[in-house]
Amino acid sequence: MVGHVRKGRVYQSPLAATGTLRINDWFKDDLPDFLWPALVLAEQGNDSVRRFVRWQKAVHDGLTVHGESALVAESLDGRLTHLAVLAERFSDAADLVVVEATRYGLLSGRVRRALGAYPYIPAGWLAGQADLQPPELAELELIRDALLGVLKDGHLEALLKCLRTWSTVQAGTFRSDEETIDILKNYPGDISTRSAADTTVRAMWGAHKGAVLVDDPTHFDEAIKWARVFWGANSMTSRCVRKRESKGEDDVEAPKDGIEVDDRSPVDWPAGDAAAATPVPADGAHLRRLTMDLLSSFVEALETAPARLHDKERQEVISGLVARAGRDLIAVLTAPDLWCMEHGAHIVRMLVETKIYLHWMAQQDPSIYREFQEYGAGKAKLYARISDEVPAEARKAGFQEAIEEFERLSHNHDVFDHRVVDTRDTFAGGKSIRAMAEETGLLDFYRQAYSLASGVAHSEWWSVETHAMEPCLNVLHGLHLIPSLSLSFGGNVPLATSWVDQFYSLVRTALGILGTDDAAVSAAFSWLDESAEEEASESP
């Protein structure tokens, strides 16, 4: 983690380490508060923002009798929650806001119906309707267009965020440096400076919000409360849209028919081939047989060579670990659905772990093999005890046999209980697999293969996000992730081949550590050389 600031086992980027960085999600938290101007701009185009500015002036002037120019100007920044505060403060404000908004064409029937579709909306009097009406498709489409417009168009976002600036400039309460004032003078009309001004406006808006929060940490609580209602209501009025259902090619754009009010089609897996199990790929069909042959040749080599049967634990442990790895791999190779990182990570982990175990144990005193077995026997005793905690009425058929099998595997004495239970994480006194890799020069191997596969096995979020989730394309839902109903297409032959290669390397490592007689090994694996020769003679 070069270039990062370290604190214990946490690495922060230099920016994050300053402690002043706050990532705000204005789309999620603030945009609902700007719903009214966002709807108007979506319906009538960006130019309608000029009428908003005139509306600000008219309302501001109409409320001068109260003598609170600054407060009024800040309240006309486009936020619904601020309009609500204004109306609470001055009894004549709500009527004036609506009258002027109507005069400037900012409250069309569709905009009012869209606003009126939400429960608990701040300044609900803008909608001018007595009770809540569920939105029709036309309103949903307008809301969708408003959200999508802001997401896709940074200029539109800046226009909404500039409402406060315009309001305070007109009230004479705007304060800024000359450079900023200069750049905003001809905004948004001047195309040549627009993009720079957009950036300035957005930055200024964020800085202002930050400053308000310093003075009053609860200032935007109502806005956030409303945002929760807004997104929650949207989840009730339209359903999630998955990519495969959408006909649009754009990732963000929800399809026109993506918004469905009543006609909720059932959530289901894709039909036909997309739901079928992955067939065995032709170029990977030999892998299972190959692995079986490798494993049987391994066993054959061991059984035809002289063996150190006196200290049997060494050969038992090494051959046992290799056999376990081979059996797992053979099983996985029957199911091409598993030939991908999402479902095959455990195979990678198991192969890497076995290799690190073998290398590490080979460096220890030979008694380590006995300790490996005893650690396992202790665990079997522990599992027998844990199983025995289950009350009699909950025990199914075969339960007692299972406990007895664990007791057998604990290799304990019937009368003298001598079996030690070591509950540390590993057989090596709790030494981590990473430490073992480090001691055997396999750290890079561990980091590159094992830790990534572990991330998948432990459901680290990046893995869940990429494998099991997809973005909901219904922008009314605020860009959340939803469980994917598309299956990972397995059948990755290069990946499966790399497993078999890794297994072969494991077999060779084991034979090397055991010092198995060369002649026995060559004889057992002679078929490999033959098939390699055949392949060489077949290829031109």
Ligand SMILES: [Zn+2]
């Ligand atoms: Zn959704």
